[in-house]
Amino acid sequence: MKSEAGLPEPVTFGLFYEIVYNKVISSKGVKCMAFNRNNREPIPEAETTVWSCTSEDCTGWMRDAFSFEEKPKCPLCQSEMVKETRVLPVIDQH
Numbered sequence: 001m002k003s004e005a006g007l008p009e010p011v012t013f014g015l016f017y018e019i020v021y022n023k024v025i026s027s028k029g030v031k032c033m034a035f036n037r038n039n040r041e042p043i044p045e046a047e048t049t050v051w052s053c054t055s056e057d058c059t060g061w062m063r064d065a066f067s068f069e070e071k072p073k074c075p076l077c078q079s080e081m082v083k084e085t086r087v088l089p090v091i092d093q094h
Contacts (some may be wrong), residue, residue: 048088051081061086064094 051067053060053074060076064083076083 025040026076045087046090047085050086050088052084053077053079053081055079063088063091 050061051064051072053076055074055077058074058077058079060074060081061084062072062075062081072081073079077091
């Protein structure tokens, strides 16, 4: 939406912040710049073995590396689980 002057109207997030022309203005009048350059490094992904629940009503799954049993039961519904491979973000195990 545009104001009478032809400028975009500020967007309100809750009671505290408004975004106006790439500036965040708090309800106390303190101005801060908001930056988002999307210079994040990509998260490395790898094929990972997981256990998936066999129940149609359950979407439970867990990484094989975090399973304590040889053939685990679903922690959500206690159904049988089967091994699958998924592409997931790599997690360092310390």
